[in-house]
Amino acid sequence: MINYKIVQEELGNIKQITEEEKIKKLSQDYYYFSPILSEKLADKTGDLVVQPTSEDEVLHIAKICVKHQIPITIRGAGTGNYGQCIPLNGGIILDMTEMNKIQWIKSGIARVEAGVKMSILEREANKQGWELRMIPSTYKIATLGGFIGGGSGGIGSINYGQLRDRGNVHKVKVVTLEKEPRIIELIGDETQQINHAYGTNGIITEIEIPLAPAYNWSDFIVVFDDFMNAVKFGQVLSDSDGIIKKLVSIHAYPIPNYFLALKPYLPQGKSCAFLTIADNSFLPLQELVKEFRGEITYNPQDKQEKPLQLIEFTWNHTTFHARNIDPNLTYLQTFFWNLEQVEKMYKHFGDEVMIHLEFLRVGGKAIPAGLQLVKFTSEKRLNEIIKYHEDNGANIANPHTYILEDGGRKKVEPEQLKFKRMVDPFGLMNQGKMRAWNQ
Amino acid sequence: MINYKIVQEELGNIKQITEEEKIKKLSQDYYYFSPILSEKLADKTGDLVVQPTSEDEVLHIAKICVKHQIPITIRGAGTGNYGQCIPLNGGIILDMTEMNKIQWIKSGIARVEAGVKMSILEREANKQGWELRMIPSTYKIATLGGFIGGGSGGIGSINYGQLRDRGNVHKVKVVTLEKEPRIIELIGDETQQINHAYGTNGIITEIEIPLAPAYNWSDFIVVFDDFMNAVKFGQVLSDSDGIIKKLVSIHAYPIPNYFLALKPYLPQGKSCAFLTIADNSFLPLQELVKEFRGEITYNPQDKQEKPLQLIEFTWNHTTFHARNIDPNLTYLQTFFWNLEQVEKMYKHFGDEVMIHLEFLRVGGKAIPAGLQLVKFTSEKRLNEIIKYHEDNGANIANPHTYILEDGGRKKVEPEQLKFKRMVDPFGLMNQGKMRAWNQ
Numbered sequence: 002m003i004n005y006k007i008v009q010e011e012l013g014n015i016k017q018i019t020e021e022e023k024i025k026k027l028s029q030d031y032y033y034f035s036p037i038l039s040e041k042l043a044d045k046t047g048d049l050v051v052q053p054t055s056e057d058e059v060l061h062i063a064k065i066c067v068k069h070q071i072p073i074t075i076r077g078a079g080t081g082n083y084g085q086c087i088p089l090n091g092g093i094i095l096d097m098t099e100m101n102k103i104q105w106i107k108s109g110i111a112r113v114e115a116g117v118k119m120s121i122l123e124r125e126a127n128k129q130g131w132e133l134r135m136i137p138s139t140y141k142i143a144t145l146g147g148f149i150g151g152g153s154g155g156i157g158s159i160n161y162g163q164l165r166d167r168g169n170v171h172k173v174k175v176v177t178l179e180k181e182p183r184i185i186e187l188i189g190d191e192t193q194q195i196n197h198a199y200g201t202n203g204i205i206t207e208i209e210i211p212l213a214p215a216y217n218w219s220d221f222i223v224v225f226d227d228f229m230n231a232v233k234f235g236q237v238l239s240d241s242d243g244i245i246k247k248l249v250s251i252h253a254y255p256i257p258n259y260f261l262a263l264k265p266y267l268p269q270g271k272s273c274a275f276l277t278i279a280d281n282s283f284l285p286l287q288e289l290v291k292e293f294r295g296e297i298t299y300n301p302q303d304k305q306e307k308p309l310q311l312i313e314f315t316w317n318h319t320t321f322h323a324r325n326i327d328p329n330l331t332y333l334q335t336f337f338w339n340l341e342q343v344e345k346m347y348k349h350f351g352d353e354v355m356i357h358l359e360f361l362r363v364g365g366k367a368i369p370a371g372l373q374l375v376k377f378t379s380e381k382r383l384n385e386i387i388k389y390h391e392d393n394g395a396n397i398a399n400p401h402t403y404i405l406e407d408g409g410r411k412k413v414e415p416e417q418l419k420f421k422r423m424v425d426p427f428g429l430m431n432q433g434k435m436r437a438w439n440q
Numbered sequence: 441m442i443n444y445k446i447v448q449e450e451l452g453n454i455k456q457i458t459e460e461e462k463i464k465k466l467s468q469d470y471y472y473f474s475p476i477l478s479e480k481l482a483d484k485t486g487d488l489v490v491q492p493t494s495e496d497e498v499l500h501i502a503k504i505c506v507k508h509q510i511p512i513t514i515r516g517a518g519t520g521n522y523g524q525c526i527p528l529n530g531g532i533i534l535d536m537t538e539m540n541k542i543q544w545i546k547s548g549i550a551r552v553e554a555g556v557k558m559s560i561l562e563r564e565a566n567k568q569g570w571e572l573r574m575i576p577s578t579y580k581i582a583t584l585g586g587f588i589g590g591g592s593g594g595i596g597s598i599n600y601g602q603l604r605d606r607g608n609v610h611k612v613k614v615v616t617l618e619k620e621p622r623i624i625e626l627i628g629d630e631t632q633q634i635n636h637a638y639g640t641n642g643i644i645t646e647i648e649i650p651l652a653p654a655y656n657w658s659d660f661i662v663v664f665d666d667f668m669n670a671v672k673f674g675q676v677l678s679d680s681d682g683i684i685k686k687l688v689s690i691h692a693y694p695i696p697n698y699f700l701a702l703k704p705y706l707p708q709g710k711s712c713a714f715l716t717i718a719d720n721s722f723l724p725l726q727e728l729v730k731e732f733r734g735e736i737t738y739n740p741q742d743k744q745e746k747p748l749q750l751i752e753f754t755w756n757h758t759t760f761h762a763r764n765i766d767p768n769l770t771y772l773q774t775f776f777w778n779l780e781q782v783e784k785m786y787k788h789f790g791d792e793v794m795i796h797l798e799f800l801r802v803g804g805k806a807i808p809a810g811l812q813l814v815k816f817t818s819e820k821r822l823n824e825i826i827k828y829h830e831d832n833g834a835n836i837a838n839p840h841t842y843i844l845e846d847g848g849r850k851k852v853e854p855e856q857l858k859f860k861r862m863v864d865p866f867g868l869m870n871q872g873k874m875r876a877w878n879q
């Protein structure tokens with residue numbers, strides 16, 4: 002038994018949260034998007050939340066965790082969807098949001114503390130003509146450290162691929178949970194050891210990332226009578242090297258019905274595309290829309306209306322809005338490798354699996370990634386749906402598991418396991434999440 | 441017979457060049473890269489060069505050409521390689537280099553007169569944080585109008601594709617040679633009518649193009665023991681969405697021997713890559729080089745040396761430098777659709793066809809385009825070489841013809857022919873170059 006009274010004393014001036022309700026809240030994420038995870042994770046909570054403001058404090062916390070063998074679970078803003086930051090065995094919740102300093106931005110590179118909000122970093126980068134290469138739809142509150150630990154890509158991935166792609170994360174500073182905790186820096190490819198590792202192998206304290214040149218972007222809504230026409234439009238737009246975009250988000254009817262706030266722009270019965278386009282590419286965009294018989298229903302250039310934040314209706318915000326209307330909905334994450342796979346699933350499942358696509362680059366090629374909305378009936382049926390996708394060559398990154406390897410990559414990452422053996426020899430970090438370690 | 445005395449009088453104050461030697465010089469381009477064209481075009485020359493400084497003057501010249509039925513051939517800096525701007529039937533040479541005003545640059549779009557030098561436009565765009573999306577290796581003197589009329593892509597095409605790709609040319613103003621010449625503006629897709637049409641269908645006077653955000657770029661030389669390793673490196677670099685580049689130029693040994701000025705950086709026996717990389721991507725570049733067992737021999741970050749202008753050793757400057765050493769060399773232009781095709785040609789032809797590749801995007805995918813150096817023996821053998829490539833699935837854009845359709849696209853562009861019927865009903869423009877018109 003851990004004596005938290007002693008722990009709290011040893012933490013000294015480090016900010017602590019002890020109220021049960023607050024701890025409960027800070028132990029959760031958006032796991033409830035999944036009825037499977039909902040059942041498994043609803044009662045999980047930490048014992049104590051600590052909020053360090055400096056690397057020294059993190060190091061001190063690490064030492065205390067090792068000394069008392071306390072499980073430790075790291076969180077940013079808790080905007081993940083797979084229980085990445087939910088503690089399975091109680092212990093300390095390390096809330097990183099107070100470690101949010103921007104150390105410097107220069108020559109298109111930013112060095113920041115891990116808890117910085119992506120929206121704040123974006124604002125500072127903008128002042129120098131830069132922006133983040135990719136952001137999740139939750140970027141207003143999400144932290145950069147949380148994105149690297151638990152995310153994979155987002156708005157901008159149509160240009161820069163995913164976080165795992167070489168060059169998108171330059172350096173990461175990590176506090177270890179060794180017998181004598183210390184600070185180490187991972188450079189370049191070494192950062193793969195902690196990339197999307199759910200904080201199972203080191204506490205990320207500092208990050209150096211390359212930025213993207215900032216365009217003046219505008220959001221457009223385009224509607225289509227025929228869904229597959231919208232999909233083809235999305236692919237061609239993604240492949241159009243002369244049209245600068247940041248977001249190509251395609252939604253099969255009836256998904257648009259879930260976007261109540263956008264109702265004036267979404268005619269009944271039509272599928273839609275949400276796009277973010279550079280202001281020097283409006284002309285060719287209009288021609289492409291025409292070619293695919295789409296109709297632009299929201300054009301920020303033409304109207305006096307307040308610009309819409311379309312980003313917040315895409316990626317997993319789509320799931321969020323849909324579930325607000327129908328809590329029985331859940332979702333999938335899918336790599337479709339061609340449009341034929343999309344069409345086949347569309348025809349096969351009908352409205353049981355409503356197709357939502359986000360185009361992104363994988364190895365230099367734009368593909369449609371699915372974040373389909375699924376009408377949930379049972380775990381058995383959900384698994385049948387997943388199997389049918391996989392049998393047809395689409396890869397599912399299962400969002401209904403909190404086990405690292407059972408989600409996206411489907412396999413043990415030997416370098417992440419090896420790194421965990423070094424930096425977390427007692428297995429204190431995010432217990433139960435890395436299958437390779439458990440075994 | 442055209443009475444040029446009357447013509448000259450009617451031209452009034454418009455600048456004219458009448459010295460035979462100067463006219464001869466201003467009637468040529470780099471056609472002599474091809475021994476085939478060399479034979480066919482060596483004696484071709486215009487009768488009079490005119491250098492308008494305004495649209496009004498162009499319109500006046502057009503009227504005179506129509507009135508006297510004078511053949512007219514438009515040129516920028518004459519940096520093409522296929523005789524694009526060489527007059528087959530004499531007549532007026534319209535030198536556009538004095539029409540070089542930059543009208544405006546704003547929001548990542550530039551509006552300029554057609555005769556502006558690309559290097560001057562680049563310098564002005566840089567002041568606002570922008571640069572040209574793509575430039576030829578001749579950009580220091582080449583004009584934007586000449587590039588659009590006779591070029592196709594270049595440094596930057598690895599990001600933005602080619603000029604023909606939707607979105608890379610926004611608007612073009614054209615003076616017609618109708619019975620009553622007039623000025624018309626082509627917008628968006630309409631610009632395809634004059635894109636790479638060798639000035640056969642309208643005099644381009646003004647151009648509106650979108651720009652690219654300017655990075656701080658640096659040029660690197662990387663050498664490889666094995667050519668195919670260099671090629672694979674080039675493909676992976678091109679496909680690495682997280683590494684920002686502008687030029688991926690690969691040269692099989694012994695091509696590096698022709699680059700005398702770069703000798704210190706090019707060890708005997710090695711193939712090389714010339715790269716232009718954004719300064720926030722040096723770190724991942726180094727890791728990629730290591731993965732492919734390359735060696736960086738020129739790194740502007742490490743050395744005190746004056747920066748090299750590697751651009752001027754790539755694209756058709758490669759051909760230029762090689763021919764300076766061995767005038768018996770000529771070249772090909774090839775779309776390889778995969779690395780297997782490259783390897784097959786490499787093994788089959790050996791040093792007879794030395795492989796030089798420039799990676800560029802075609803429809804969203806990076807491919808290696810060949811500008812191979814060929815040891816010329818006979819036209820028959822050259823055609824055999826071309827046929828062998830085509831039989832193996834590589835597409836040759838034949839640089840040994842001045843006929844528009846026999847070069848890159850291999851087919852009549854109906855919209856270009858239709859447009860010519862409208863704007864040049866008397867067939868005065870660049871006579872003999874558009875096969876569809878000739879027939």
